[in-house]
Amino acid sequence: MRANPAEFELVAPGSLPAVLSLLAQKPGGWQPIAGGTDVMVQYSAGKLSARHLVSIWNLPELRRIEISADEIQIGAACTYSDLREHKIVNREFPLLSLAAGWTGGVANQNRGTLGGNIVNASPAADSPPALLVYEAELLLVSARSERLVPYAGFHTGYRKTQLAPDELIRAICLKRRFSGYYAHARKVGARNAQAISKVCLAALGHIAGGVVDDVRLAMGSVAPVPLRLSETERIVEGKHIDSQIITLARTTAAGEIRPIDDIRSTQSYRQAVAGNLVAEFLEHLAANHERAQKIAAMLARWNALPAGEAAEEVLPCCGSKSWASGMANHRPIQDEASLLAACDQVWTKLPESDWLEAFRSHPRIGESRAPASAPAKSAAWSGQEQQKVGAAHEDIKLALAEANRAYEQRFHRIFIVCATGKSAHEILEILRRRLLNDDATELLEAAEQQRQIAHLRLKKWLSS
Numbered sequence: 001m002r003a004n005p006a007e008f009e010l011v012a013p014g015s016l017p018a019v020l021s022l023l024a025q026k027p028g029g030w031q032p033i034a035g036g037t038d039v040m041v042q043y044s045a046g047k048l049s050a051r052h053l054v055s056i057w058n059l060p061e062l063r064r065i066e067i068s069a070d071e072i073q074i075g076a077a078c079t080y081s082d083l084r085e086h087k088i089v090n091r092e093f094p095l096l097s098l099a100a101g102w103t104g105g106v107a108n109q110n111r112g113t114l115g116g117n118i119v120n121a122s123p124a125a126d127s128p129p130a131l132l133v134y135e136a137e138l139l140l141v142s143a144r145s146e147r148l149v150p151y152a153g154f155h156t157g158y159r160k161t162q163l164a165p166d167e168l169i170r171a172i173c174l175k176r177r178f179s180g181y182y183a184h185a186r187k188v189g190a191r192n193a194q195a196i197s198k199v200c201l202a203a204l205g206h207i208a209g210g211v212v213d214d215v216r217l218a219m220g221s222v223a224p225v226p227l228r229l230s231e232t233e234r235i236v237e238g239k240h241i242d243s244q245i246i247t248l249a250r251t252t253a254a255g256e257i258r259p260i261d262d263i264r265s266t267q268s269y270r271q272a273v274a275g276n277l278v279a280e281f282l283e284h285l286a287a288n289h290e291r292a293q294k295i296a297a298m299l300a301r302w303n304a305l306p307a308g309e310a311a312e313e314v315l316p317c318c319g320s321k322s323w324a325s326g327m328a329n330h331r332p333i334q335d336e337a338s339l340l341a342a343c344d345q346v347w348t349k350l351p352e353s354d355w356l357e358a359f360r361s362h363p364r365i366g367e368s369r370a371p372a373s374a375p376a377k378s379a380a381w382s383g384q385e386q387q388k389v390g391a392a393h394e395d396i397k398l399a400l401a402e403a404n405r406a407y408e409q410r411f412h413r414i415f416i417v418c419a420t421g422k423s424a425h426e427i428l429e430i431l432r433r434r435l436l437n438d439d440a441t442e443l444l445e446a447a448e449q450q451r452q453i454a455h456l457r458l459k460k461w462l463s464s
Contacts, residue, residue, distance in 0.1 A: 003043050003044070003045075003046045003048060007051060008043075008048075008051055008052075008053065009051065009052045009053065010033075010053045010054075010055065011052075011053070011054050011055070012054070012055040012057075013054065013055075014059075015059065016056075016059050016061045016062065016141075016168075016170075017143075019032070019054055019056055019059070019168070020141065020142055020143040020166070020168070021143055022054055023054070023142065023143070023165070023166040023167070023168070024142065024143035024144070024166045027164070027165035027166040028165035028166075029052055030050075030052050030053070030054045031048075031050030031052065031053050031054070032053075032054055032055075032056050032119075032168060033053045033054070033055055033056070033057070034055075034056050034057050034062075034076075034077045034113045034115065034116050035057065035077075035079060035111035035112045035113045035116055036057075036111065037104065037108050037111050037112040037116070038112075038116060038120045039053070056077060056168065057077065058077070059077060061075065061170065062075040062076050062077035062078075062115070062168075062170065062171075063075050063077050063078060063082075064078075065078060065082065065086055065088075065089070066171075067088060069176075070175060070176055070177070071173055071174065071175055071176060072088060072089070072092070072093070072173075072174050072176060073139070073171040073172070073173050073174075074089075074114060074171060074172045074173075074174070075115075075170070075171055076113065076114060076115025076116075076118075076168065076169040076170060076171060076172065077113045077115060077116075078113060078114055078115075079109065079110055079111060079112060079113055079114075080100035080101070080103050080104075080108070080109035080110075080112050080113075080114070081100075081106075081109045081110045083096060083097055083100040083114065084097055084100045084101055084109065092176055092178065092179055093130070093134060093174060093178070094183045095129075095130035095133065095134070095183050095184075095185050095202045095203075095204070096127060096130045096131070096134065096174075098130075098185050099126040099127040099129070099130045099185065099202070100114075100126075100127065102126045102187050102197075102200075103117070103125075103126050103127070114127060114172055115168075115169040115172070118131070118138070118151075118154070118161075118169060118172070119161065119163060119169060120159075121155055121158075121159045121160065121161050121225075122159070123155075123158065123220060123221060123222075123223060123224055123225055123226060124196050124197055124200075124220055124221040124264075125220060125226070126187065126197065126200060126220065128151075128155075128218070128220055128226035129185075129200055129201065129202035129218035129219055129220050129226055130185070130202040130218070131151045131172065131226075132151065132152060132202070132216075132218035132226055132227075132228045133202050133203060133204045133216035133217070133218045133228075134174050134175075134178065134204075135150070135151070135152065135175070135216075136150075136151040136172050136173065136174050137149065137150055137151060137172075137173040137174075138150075138151055138154060138169050138171075138172060138173070139169070139170045139171040139172075139173060140162075140163065140164075140167045140168070140169060140170065141167065141168055141169075141170040142164065142166045142167045142168070143166065144166070146170070148173070149162060151172075152228060155225035155226060156225075157224055157225065158224040158225070178204060179337070180206060181204040181205060181206050181214070182204070182205045182206070182207075182284070182285050182288045182289070183203070183204055184201075184202075184203045184204075184205070184281045184284055184285070185200070185201060185202045185203070186200065186201045186277050186280070186281075187199075187200040187201075188200065188273055188277070196221075196264060197220055197221045198221055198264050198265040198269070198270060198273065199219060199220070199221050199222055199259075199265075199270050199273045199274055199277065200219065200220040200221060201217070201218070201219050201274075201277040201278070201281065202217075202218050202219075203215070203216060203217050203218070203278075203281045203285075204216040205281070205282075205285040207241075207285065207286075207289040210240055211238055211239055211240050212236050212237055212238065212239055212240075212241065212285070213237070213238070214237065215233050215236050215237055215285075216228075216233065217229040217232055217233055217253070217278060217281070219257060219274060219277075221259070221264075221265075221270065222257035222258065222259045222270055222274055223257055223258040223259065224258070227256075227257060227258075229252075229253055229256050229257075229278070230256075231252055231256050232249050232252045232253045232256055232278060235248055235249060235252055236249050236282065241282050241283075241285065241286040245282070246279045246282050246283065247279075249275075249278050249279060249282055250275035250276065250278055250279040251275065253274050253275045253277075253278040254271040254272065254274055254275035255271075257270065257271065257274050259271060259274075291463075292335065292336075294463075295335065295336055295462045296334065296335065298462055299332075299333055299334060299335070299339070299462075302314075302331070302333075303331045303332040303333065307325070307328045307329065308328075310327075310328040310331065311324035311325045311327065311328040312324070313461075314327050314328070314458070314461065315378075316376075316377040316378035316381065316457065316461075317343075317378075317454050317457035317458045317461055318343075318347070318358050318361075318450070318453075318454045318457070319357060319358040319359075319360070319361025319362070319378060320350065320354045320355070320357045320358040320361075321354075321357065322350055322354040322357075323343075323346050323347055323350060323354060323358065323454075326346035326349075326350075327342060327343065327346055330342040330345075330346065336458075336459070336462060339458055339462070340455055340458060343451070343454050343455060343458060344451065347447070347450070347451050347454065348451075352443065355443070355446075355447050355450065356413060358450050359413055359414060359416050359446060359450065360413075360414070361378055362378075362382060362414065362416060362453075363379075363382050363386075364404050364414050364415070365386065365389060365400055365404060365415055365417060365419060365427055365431070366386070366389055366397055366400040366401055366404065366424075378457075381457055381460065384420075385418075385419045385420045385453070385456075386419050388419075388421075388422065388423050388424060389419065389423075389424045389427065391424075392423070392424030392425070393424075396424045396425060396428060397424065399428055400424060400427065400428055400431070403415075403428060403431045403432060403435070404431070406435060407431060407434075407435060410435060411439065411442055413446075415431055415434070415446075416446040416449045416450055416453075417430055417431070417449050418449045418452040418453050418456070420453075420456055
């Protein structure tokens with residue numbers, strides 16, 4: 001049965017103090033609504049019990065992401081799109097960014113908010129496991145006061161929280177201390193997109209001295225509340241990852257959760273999947289540590305080279321001699337993240353002439369032959385990057401050739417795009433769009449594509 005709009009009242013006071021004053025006057029009498037992705041579903045189904053709604057959408061205090069040296073504060077009304085597009089969230093809290101991308105379609109991500117996801121208190125929500133492993137804290141605000149509470153324990157039961165009737169979540173607070181951790185997340189659902197999870201996992205791990213010195217595991221859809229797997233963490237910490245500890249962790253995780261049979265899945269299925277997801281994470285954590293050790297050895301060798309040899313070795317990753325020299329001058333570099341950060345720092349400071357030199361090291365899109373001046377490794381990488389273009393239909397190849405000519409007549413240089421993983425049709429659409437750019441905009445867009453190419457090639461170089 002659909003709801004009757006005449007039975008509902010919606011107000012928008014326009015400021016946080018005004019909203020809090022309204023909540024204080026009649027605690028529990030007003031239902032806050034931000035993006036409305038959950039509230040409006042209940043309303044449309046005729047199941048929304050609240051009759052008085054107060055909008056907190058677009059309140060400035062709730063829409064900011066504030067960064068300090070040791071913490072990030074995410075306003076409760078920040079959307080999933082805000083999280084996906086924020087550079088620091090993406091870099092330092094990838095599990096949260098990934099969960100934001102899992103939540104519904106683009107329309108839902110543009111409206112749904114992190115605070116709303118928390119207060120809705122669904123045990124199947126995608127973001128809570130990430131918040132648990134990052135040990136988030138919630139800044140709760142009312143007309144009475146503010147208080148900071150750990151997110152762990154905020155959910156007290158199915159669809160129940162510690163939030164008082166006159167309180168709002170103002171911000172979600174995350175400490176910036178996980179940059180050295182391996183992050184891993186998996187969502188198991190009925191399909192790959194826009195599905196409520198049957199089981200979801202967020203995990204962080206760190207290995208030192210050959211053993212796991214910190215591990216954090218959290219799951220959704222396996223208990224009345226989002227669950228931290230503390231017992232499984234305990235049996236893994238301080239251990240070397242081998243087949244025996246993986247088997248023990250799988251069994252412990254399956255026994256630690258409290259799933260039910262429901263319309264999406266069964267208890268036994270969820271237990272089996274939960275154990276398998278934990279085992280998969282530990283396997284990946286061990287493999288990532290092994291790769292990190294190999295990278296450290298590779299960089300140690302490169303750090304010891306004379307400057308000229310070091311520059312020559314990384315030149316194929318970009319094509320600009322000044323960039324390669326700048327990278328050599330940044331040594332010593334200890335890990336992949338520092339290498340990529342140095343790449344960005346050097347690249348963005350180069351003059352246009354050096355950018356153009358890098359552009360000239362690439363073949364045209366649709367042509368396998370690189371310029372004669374390009375290093376052999378650069379030419380080989382270009383061929384790999386354009387694999388999908390080489391397999392395209394002849395009509396698409398002809399259209400690409402024509403668009404390339406138009407681009408070169410327009411900008412007097414070849415078209416640069418990070419082609420890895422892109423189909424010929426996708427590249428053609430990008431090329432046609434960029435033909436509409438003015439000169440300054442297009443130069444910056446080409447430079448950004450070259451930066452992405454350099455990142456991918458540096459990773460290949462580290463693995464060579």
